[in-house]
Ligand SMILES: [Zn+2]
């Protein structure tokens with residue numbers, strides 16, 4: 001358990017991070033602040049700049065045993081904070097509104113505890129991961145050659161959960177959060193004078209039909225579990241009253257609890273696109289962006305989270321359904337036995353990405369306690 005002195009330090013550290021947020025891929029100062037906060041510790045190895053501004057601290061027992069990784073995400077969001085608090089973001093238009101400042105503080109607190117009670121077997125790996133919000137950070141870390149030095153047997157992470165009972169641990173076997181991907185579609189017809197639209201080929205009806213048909217996909221009887229398709233943007237032609245448009249854009253976000261269903265969803269989008277565009281003789285181009293695989297929890301890793309909470313008398317609840325949102329921790333869950341869990345931020349707490357969100361420091365102790373119990377169970 002972290003003592004009150006450490007908790008106060010962590011709270012101040014968290015508020016500092018909150019004041020100076022950085023967007024995905026720009027976590028340079030955040031990295032510096034973490035290094036500075038942890039400089040009093042004696043890890044066996046520090047790996048800098050893994051997958052961008054990522055950081056790994058390794059505590060090596062020198063004995064055989066599992067490699068266990070604990071991960072925090074580092075980035076903030078391009079949203080203007082409206083909180084009236086002392087530690088309000090000093091950067092207009094950028095703010096820690098997902099609580100990654102708190103996640104850093106928790107994992108830094110854990111690192112302090114591990115430094116005092118070093119592993120007896122295997123290795124503890126502390127990972128600070130950049131670029132979670134755009135879905136690129138975890139994938140970049142896994143692709144980085146340095147990852148071979150930390151490729152773990154087990155990986156753990158948590159997310160704070162507004163709308164859920166404060167300081168309760170929420171677990172889920174299997175899918176914890178959804179797979180999702182952005183879809184960018186460009187339509188190409190032929191522009192013409194607005195007085196003679198018949199001389200061109202406007203993609204207007206094609207666009208309208210696509211929006212309707214895309215919305216129908218989720219009702220197809222081919223999916224094993226929940227899928228969702230949201231049209232997030234559409235644009236037709238330009239604001240030029242003399243012109244019948246020749247181009248249109250449409251963007252979607254598609255989600256599914258299961259990675260298998262994501263493949264089916266993509267195929268269904270492609271098939272609708274091909275059919276409707278063919279009908280209207282419109283050319284098209286389709287691209288995907290910001291792909292997040294589902295975070296699929298391993299049963300043994302979930303049992304370690306459950307045991308850790310139970311041992312510490314922390315209330316624990318099993319979630320009935322996966323979350324509709326995505327977490328790029330999903331990339332780790334593909335090849336490494338992993339578990340991501342939630343800790344309630346309070347039922348009335350502002351939601352993630354709300355402009356008035358601020359990480360609840362009251363859950364820091366709970367989070368560190370759960371991680372430290374998992375650490376002790378696997379590496380002591
Ligand atoms: Zn977020």
Ligand SMILES: [Zn+2]
Pocket residue numbers: 098099100132159
């Ligand atoms: Zn987040």
